[in-house]
Amino acid sequence: MLEDYLPIDMAKTGVKRGRDIDPTKATELKEELQRLVKAIVDDDDVNIDTINEAVETLSALKDLKVKKPIPFKLHKSLKIPEEFRCPISQQLIIDPVSSGQTYDRMSIVNLLRSGNQTCPHTQQNLLRTTLRPNPLLLRLISQWCQNHGVHLPDPEEYSDEYVITDADRSHFLSLLVKMSSTPSDQKEAARELRLFTTSMPSFRALFAESESAIRDLLKPLSQTKSQSDIHPDLHEDLISILSDVLIHDYNENPISENASMAQMVIPRLIDSVRSGRIETRSMAALALSTLAVLDSNKEIIGEFGALKPLIDLLEEGHPLAMNDVVASAIFNLCTLHENQARAVRDDAVRVMLKKITEGVLVHELLDTLAQLSNNEMAVEELGKLDAVPCLLGIIRESSSAVNNEKCIVILHKICFGAQHKWKEMIRDEENSHKTITKLARNGTSRAQEEATAILEKLNMTFYLTHTI
Structure with a gap:
């Protein structure tokens, strides 16, 4: 059952603990408990399942009082976005x-x-x-x-049946040697390495045993003046191997905490985002996103100019591209202040607004825009690109509390930093639809705070007591 899992480590996801649980949950649990107790009292032949459910509900109510998360299975009325x-x-x-x-x-x-x-x-x-x-x-x-007091389970840990032997290790090293051989040997060795690293987590760990393993792997890319000169199959296989090695954090990472290695690998990944098959470009974006977990790598990746090709790849929106991965790479990089300015200069705000308007990766891109809205240049750009009607439209029509919260966070930044005409537009929206007022009453805790601040700024707080 879901409640048997341990709580997720929020530090890995960037989510902070400690937010108060919505007090309405206590009322819901009390009502459910009353219903169950009544069923037990009124039923001559008491159902043991009903008793167990009542005990669980009572336990959840007790946990709520000490601000513990409620097991997910008890949130029967909670609608998953x-x-x-x-x-x-x-x-x-x-x-x-x-x-x-x-x-x-x-x-x-x-x-x-x-x-x-x-x-x-x-x-x-x-x-x-x-x-x-x-x-x-x-x-x-x-x-x-976290916002809904839900106990999110830890992801299942997947074990692998394969065990690396000395023969496997020798074969691994022989494949790396072939990377300095003829193009046909390189292609054959890369394809075999890709099959192993894709299916065997333990095989991926071999790359951490020798600092030269990654360098040997990427020799075919070092031997060409341009990555467009390398055979597309070989290029795709090499980047796929590199991505597989990077994204599995239960292996010792041979790149992320090695500055000299990162400076060697990152330019090749950026070049791969610019050129090659769409699958190769997407996998290179994934590798960059993984490396960008460390602030030191964020700075290097930004300085080498990764944001522009990533934003271009997102704008292309190729059906075979892993667009969610590309969006994740941009988000990870934009948590660094210096990269926010780079992203704005590289047209990120326009591209993301366009994708949001098209209904593509709306919640992911709104999260990145909310991050970018901490930058004054981004706020100014949002005003120039008529972001306000788009954001108001999402709040008015969307049933996603998460998306609405992101929208109101961005609107708050625009309202407090942009020109007067946007305040008038928001005022007109309130007069017609009471959009901000409804969010101030029914949104998440963060959304209510931001919406109320906007209404106060517009001197429209009377709506909160005279409407709805």
Whole structure:
């Protein structure tokens, strides 16, 4: 059962603990407890399941009083946002992984184990694709769960049956030697290495045993003047191997905490985002997103000019691109103040607003825009690009509390930093639809605070007591 899992480590997702639980939850639990007790008292033949449910509800009420999270299964009336549901199980995504479409890892792994090798969304063969973690979506889901007092389970840990032998280690080293050989040997060795690193976590760990392993792997990229000169199959395989090695954090990472190695790898990844097959470019974006977990790498990646090709890749919106991965890379980089200014200069605000208007990655990109809105240049750009009508429209029409919170955070920055005409536009919206007022009454705690501040700024706080 979900409640048997340990609490997720919020430090890994960027979500802070300690927010007060909504007091309405106590009322809901009391009403549920009253219903169950009445059923027990009135029923001559008492159902043991009803008694157990009453005990669990009482325990949840006790936990709520000491501000412990409520087990997820008791939130019968809590509606999971559609973007947080796995397309296969229709349940809350616990461990988001992407293969063109984002799934819960357990659901997609069970599908593969059943013999189905086709992605239900893209209809592509999944055997050629590694399931990529989606840390940005995990962060959003974790934040949503925390805001609603939901106990988010830890992702299942997947063990691997393979054990590396001395013979495997020798074969691994022989494949790396071939990377300095002829183009045909390089292609053959890279394809075999990719098969091993995709399917065997223990094999990926071999890259951490020798600092020269990554350098040897990337020799084919070092031997060409331009990455467009390398064979597309070889290019794709090399970047896929590098991504697989980086994204599995239970291995000792051979790059992230090695400054000289990062400075060697990062320019090659950026070049790969610019050129090559769409799959190669997406996997390079994934590798950059993983490296950008460390602030020191964020700075290097930004200085080398990664944001522009990432933003261009997002704008292209190729159907085979892992666009959620690209969005995650941009978000990770933009948590560094210096990169926020770079992103604005590289047209990130326009591209993200365009995608949001088209209904593409709305919750992910709103999160990044909310991050960017801490930058004055970004706020000015949002005003120039008529972001206000777009954001007001989302709040008015969306049922997602998460999206609405992000929108009102951005609107707050615009309202307090942009020109007077945007304040008039928000005032007109209030006169017509009471959009901000409704959010001030019914939104999340953060949304209520931001919405109320906007109303106070516009001298319209009377709406809170005279309407709805």
